[in-house]
Amino acid sequence: GAVVSQHPSRVICKSGTSVKIECRSLDFQATTMFWYRQFPKQSLMLMATSNEGSKATYEQGVEKDKFLINHASLTLSTLTVTSAHPEDSSFYICSARAGTGMPQPQHFGDGTRLSIL
Amino acid sequence: AQKITQTQPGMFVQEKEAVTLDCTYDTSDPSYGLFWYKQPSSGEMIFLIYQGSYDQQNATEGRYSLNFQKARKSANLVISASQLGDSAMYFCAMREGAGSQGNLIFGKGTKLSVKP
Numbered sequence: 001g002a003v004v005s006q007h008p009s010r011v012i013c014k015s016g017t018s019v020k021i022e023c024r025s026l027d028f029q030a031t032t033m034f035w036y037r038q039f040p041k042q043s044l045m046l047m048a049t050s051n052e053g054s055k056a057t058y059e060q061g062v063e064k065d066k067f068l069i070n071h072a073s074l075t076l077s078t079l080t081v082t083s084a085h086p087e088d089s090s091f092y093i094c095s096a097r098a099g100t101g102m103p104q105p106q107h108f109g110d111g112t113r114l115s116i117l
Numbered sequence: 118a119q120k121i122t123q124t125q126p127g128m129f130v131q132e133k134e135a136v137t138l139d140c141t142y143d144t145s146d147p148s149y150g151l152f153w154y155k156q157p158s159s160g161e162m163i164f165l166i167y168q169g170s171y172d173q174q175n176a177t178e179g180r181y182s183l184n185f186q187k188a189r190k191s192a193n194l195v196i197s198a199s200q201l202g203d204s205a206m207y208f209c210a211m212r213e214g215a216g217s218q219g220n221l222i223f224g225k226g227t228k229l230s231v232k233p
Contacts, residue, residue, distance in 0.1 A: 034220055043208065043223045044162075091160060095221075105152060106221055108162035 003027055004096050006109025014117055015086060021079045021112045023094030029074035030096035034106065035067070038091040050077050084116045120144065121209050121224035129230050130199045137184070138194040138227045140209030149213045151192040152221060153183065156206040165207075168192055196229075204231045 003026040011019050023033060032051050036044040048064075050056040050071035058064045066088075068080040077096075081088055093111040097104050122141045130136035142151065153165040168176045168183045176183040184193040196203055206228050210221040 043225045046220050049220055093160070093162065095162070105164045105167060107164065108154075111160040111162075113160070 004030075004094065004107045004109040006094050006112055008112060009110060010113045010115075012115045012117065013084065016083055017116075019081045019084055019114060021081075021092055021094070021114075023077045023079070023096065023109050025075045025096040025098075025107070028096075028098045030077075030098060031074065032097050033071055033077040034095040034097075035069060035077075035079050036093045036095065038093060038111075040091075044093065047079075081114065084114070086116045089114055089116045119224075120222045121211055123209055123224035123227050125227045126225075127228045127230065129232060130196075130203075132201060132231055132233050133198055135195060135197045136199055136229065138196070138207050138209075138229065139191070140193055140224060141189070141191045142209075142211050143190065144211065144213050146213040149211055151183070151185070152210045152212070153181070153192075153194045154208045154210060155203075156208060156226070158205070162208075166194070199231045201231050201233060204229060 005024045005026055007022045034049050035047045037047050038044050046059050047062045048056045048058045048069050050069050052071050052074050056069035071077040091111050091113050094109045095106040097106045120143050124139055149170045151168045155163045155165055166176050166178045166181045166183050168185045175185050180197045182195045206226045208226045209224040212219050212221050
């Protein structure tokens with residue numbers, strides 16, 4: 001099946017650090033990638049949608065200057081948490097989809113646990 | 118109003134028994150897709166099964182089947198012959214619109230615990 005690789009799986013860093021998370025589709029070209037945030041014991045909350053070669057579409061309440069998304073190729077999207085603070089600690093998970101047809105499931109990366117000290 | 122409702126925060130099932138996880142949805146779009154994902158404690162989201170709004174038959178994938186009742190707007194997941202490895206969070210999700218570039222809308226999830 002389709003594989004999405006997300007790296008790193010875990011990050012622990014000091015407050016004020018910027019953290020970059022990579023999301024790669026390994027065996028298909030992802031026209032659309034999604035970034036989610038998940039707090040403990042809660043559901044996935046969509047942060048932004050990115051299409052290759054265009055600016056990401058952010059959900060209401062998500063700071064675009066705080067969470068920089070780049071989707072430079074059909075197989076790679078990155079999320080950079082700029083000047084991270086303890087409240088940014090969370091589980092971030094990316095997802096990719098090959099096309100726009102309805103049956104196309106979104107394939108998820110394994111997630112990144114971000115802990116800001 | 119919530120688009121996806123999962124009313125069972127937690128469920129227990131005996132190993133080898135069947136279990137049904139409930140999901141109801143709300144949409145006015147005639148074209149939509151319903152998805153179920155499994156999330157083990159390790160965090161990854163595993164796609165299980167898909168049901169399209171125009172599909173005549175209930176979807177099945179191995180031990181997973183989807184009880185799709187369109188008039189009731191429900192899409193319950195049935196897991197047969199539960200295994201210990203089925204213990205995880207289960208999320209129901211919907212994507213609206215034909216063709217669709219839309220994102221998945223997730224329910225709050227149900228935590229399934231399989232007892233030996």
